[in-house]
Amino acid sequence: MDFETIFPFAQLAAKIAFVVGLALGVVPIMVWFERRGAAWMQGRVGPNRVGPFGLLQPLADVIKFFHKEDFTPRNANKFYYYLAPMMALIAPLCAMSVIPFGSHIVVEGKTVVLQIAEMDAGVLFILAFAGLEVYPIILAGWASRNKYSVLGALRGSSQIVSYEISMGLSLLSMLIVYGSVNPHDMVAWQSENWWGFLMNPFGALVFWISIFAETNRLPFDLPEGESELVAGYHLEYGAMKFALFFMAEYVAMIMASALISTLFFGGYGILPGMQMLIDMIVNHFGFSAVGAQNTLAAFQVLSLVSKVAFFMFMFVWVRWTLPRFRFDQLMDLGWKILFPLSLINLVVVTLAVYYFNS
Amino acid sequence: MATINVSKKYTAREKAYIPAILIGMKITMKRFIQGFLFRKHDTIMYPEQRRKYSDRFRGAHFISVDSNKTENCTACFLCETICPAECIHIVADEREDEQNPYGVKKEKKPVSFDIDLLRCCFCGFCEEACPKDAIKMSGNYEMATSSREEAIVDLDQLKRPMNGRHELNEGKKK
Structure with a gap:
């Protein structure tokens, strides 16, 4: 095997390892931050016993999950029962494969595009996999043969399907603005002009609200409800199967944050003021054009990560601020307010784009 | 309406x-x-830091002893009678005279004195009823056990010198 044959596979494997490693590696930190952040907001201390600042608490949780009884309900449909948590984790991970985390780097004279799957229909692929997130919920609720699970799955799926419409419409308005479904083009457009949310603030707001509903986060965490449906669709799941659902929630959050960053907040486009820093580093070390490009790519990854981190923080912040909606209020908000408003927004954006382009 | x-x-x-x-x-x-x-x-960091409870706090029971380590209880059954939760169980017997070197008359003694802390409602009636100030309630609120049987405390676990109510954790150390 020579270098020429092995290189495409090696770079792909490295990118997959980077993205999956980053996504799954952020989950324990996020769990820790969710708990500590909640504690800080509520005037508590939070978990601080295991390791420095309680950072090893997620590890302790995982050890606990491994020691729990791996329970399967007698009447459960085994195949779908086991399939659901796997799908829950795989769907958002797959969707992350088309999110570009940098323009490109140059290794040994070869260009490596920092995106796992380079496809032109990138955003549509993400939408397809975002739609796939309904299935694990329905499968989990149905396969575990529990009335509460089915009710939770009903709620979860109807909520996701409802909010997918306003999410899709606000996304569509952005596609019209960018004139492309390729995430790289979108980021390039935003680097040249304005960040997307300045062009279409209303679309950004609707998209952001829909993301909360899509990821089942508060204030829209209706699929779970201790008083009325116990734990909802993952009621019958214990041990690592529950941990998979738990991780899936956070991976879906990371995916959603990366998506909203790419669509509305410049994606991997460097943050304002970073260009100066890059120039300084390049001049100081005397990098060639290749080195300058790689430095730029590193800062692009850093920019995307910090944008994603900001939205992850927003998830936690909103979660511990707002009380949850009642289910009919949730549906009212989705169908009677967000859906018409995003439709109007789509029409307005379309007219504006037509006006400015002609 | x-x-x-x-x-x-x-x-x-x-x-x-x-x-x-x-x-x-x-x-x-x-x-x-x-x-x-x-x-x-x-909030406070609980096991290291503790809040100060009121002096009237009713925690785990103890039975006070005199300087000879003999319990003050004379097995009069007043506490068992008044107990609304019926958690005190006393078996009485006659006390040997040798056990009273100070001449204190304690004709009866409890052979066994069990309190079921899971049944107890910590009303403090036993403490009020006791004519000998034998059964008292301490400030100890850490009564967790790993089984129901351990929650039934007997005379040896209850006996301790009366150094005031607020020696936390003194009542039930084994």
């Missing part, structure tokens, strides 16, 4: 949600910064 109308007309500002949400997020952000940067919290 009188009805009270609690519904109100919402103003446009209230209906728009967003201003109210922003106010709420401002408050949580303030608390977040207070907690994260200034380490401000209203």
Whole structure:
């Protein structure tokens, strides 16, 4: 095997390892931050016993999950029962494969595009996999043969399907603005002009609200409800199967944050003021054009990560601020307010784009 | 039947949600910064720090002993009789005279004195009823056990010198 044959596979494997490693590696930190952040907001201390600042608490949780009884309900449909948590984790991970985390780097004279799957229909692929997130919920609720699970799955799926419409419409308005479904083009457009949310603030707001509903986060965490449906669709799941659902929630959050960053907040486009820093580093070390490009790519990854981190923080912040909606209020908000408003927004954006382009 | 109308007309500002949400997020952000940067919290680090309870706090029971380590209890059954939870179980017997070197008359003695701490409602009636100040309630509130049987404490576990009520954790150490 020579270098020429092995290189495409090696770079792909490295990118997959980077993205999956980053996504799954952020989950324990996020769990820790969710708990500590909640504690800080509520005037508590939070978990601080295991390791420095309680950072090893997620590890302790995982050890606990491994020691729990791996329970399967007698009447459960085994195949779908086991399939659901796997799908829950795989769907958002797959969707992350088309999110570009940098323009490109140059290794040994070869260009490596920092995106796992380079496809032109990138955003549509993400939408397809975002739609796939309904299935694990329905499968989990149905396969575990529990009335509460089915009710939770009903709620979860109807909520996701409802909010997918306003999410899709606000996304569509952005596609019209960018004139492309390729995430790289979108980021390039935003680097040249304005960040997307300045062009279409209303679309950004609707998209952001829909993301909360899509990821089942508060204030829209209706699929779970201790008083009325116990734990909802993952009621019958214990041990690592529950941990998979738990991780899936956070991976879906990371995916959603990366998506909203790419669509509305410049994606991997460097943050304002970073260009100066890059120039300084390049001049100081005397990098060639290749080195300058790689430095730029590193800062692009850093920019995307910090944008994603900001939205992850927003998830936690909103979660511990707002009380949850009642289910009919949730549906009212989705169908009677967000859906018409995003439709109007789509029409307005379309007219504006037509006006400015002609 | 009188009805009270609690519904109100919402103003446009209230209906728009967003201003109210922003106010709420401002408050949580303030608390977040207070907690994260200034380490401000209203809770205490429990096993290391403890709150001071009132002097009248009724915790785990103990049976006071005299200087000869003999319990003051004379098995009069007043506590068992008054106990609303029926958690005290006494078996009485006659006391040997040698056990009273100080000449204190304690004709009866408890052979066994069991308190079921899971049944006890910590009302303090036993303490009030006791004519000998034998059964007392301490300030100890750490009575967790790993089984129901361990929650039934016997005479040896209950006996301790009466050094005031507030020697926490002294009552039940084994």
